[in-house]
Amino acid sequence: MLIRIGYELIYECPQPTPMMFALHVHPSRRADLVIPDDIATDPAVPRTAYRDGFDNICTRIIAPPGRLTVATDFVIADPGTPDIVAPDAEQVPVQDLPDDVRGRVFGVLGMLVSVASFLPIIIVGPISDLVGTTAVIFVMAIMVTVFMLAARRVPALTENPWLWGLIYGLITYVVMNLIVVPMRFGAPLPPSTRAIITQLFAHIVLVGWPTAFIARRFLRA
Numbered sequence: 001m002l003i004r005i006g007y008e009l010i011y012e013c014p015q016p017t018p019m020m021f022a023l024h025v026h027p028s029r030r031a032d033l034v035i036p037d038d039i040a041t042d043p044a045v046p047r048t049a050y051r052d053g054f055d056n057i058c059t060r061i062i063a064p065p066g067r068l069t070v071a072t073d074f075v076i077a078d079p080g081t082p083d084i085v086a087p088d089a090e091q092v093p094v095q096d097l098p099d100d101v102r103g104r105v106f107g108v109l110g111m112l113v114s115v116a117s118f119l120p121i122i123i124v125g126p127i128s129d130l131v132g133t134t135a136v137i138f139v140m141a142i143m144v145t146v147f148m149l150a151a152r153r154v155p156a157l158t159e160n161p162w163l164w165g166l167i168y169g170l171i172t173y174v175v176m177n178l179i180v181v182p183m184r185f186g187a188p189l190p191p192s193t194r195a196i197i198t199q200l201f202a203h204i205v206l207v208g209w210p211t212a213f214i215a216r217r218f219l220r221a
Helices: 027-032 099-131 133-153 161-185 193-219
Strands: 002-013 017-021 033-035 040-042 047-051 057-063 066-077
Touching (some): 002 017, 133 161, 161 193
């Protein structure tokens, strides 16, 4: 079976705009392409390609001001094999989950949303350009893990999450700015007042308190 695939994406940009597309066929199926899935732009612009963590082929461009069209038209062969399914798989409604499982599910979701998602967005801006995004996330992951391990050994840390979250947020701020940054540059950089406020907010509100409350819920479940 041959499947024809195509698209035409039209953008209006008021200024040069970086763009990233994930529009290519996955490498696992590229051998089935009958006509290549080359991307065409009008006007023509330079582009670079790379593979992301899921092995998708991504394209990066800088769209010029004005109208930009991104299009392709290709054909792929497919044997028509049905997707693999698990007919006996069952999805348990949240309200029917056992209490212990529910607590762990919500705890993990809260940790991921509060720390893994918002932390890079807030902190990566002012810090990652200096230290590196990977280093920031790695250090923060260590800090969260340290608190969780400490709370397991010292249950008092789970008694007052507002207090201990505040304290731990301040500790993470000090560690980042007086240890991590100097390790990279040899001396602490003099931050601006705005940077201090932003980083204190991120470390306390998005690291310290979420970590303390998740530890309280997770370790006392």
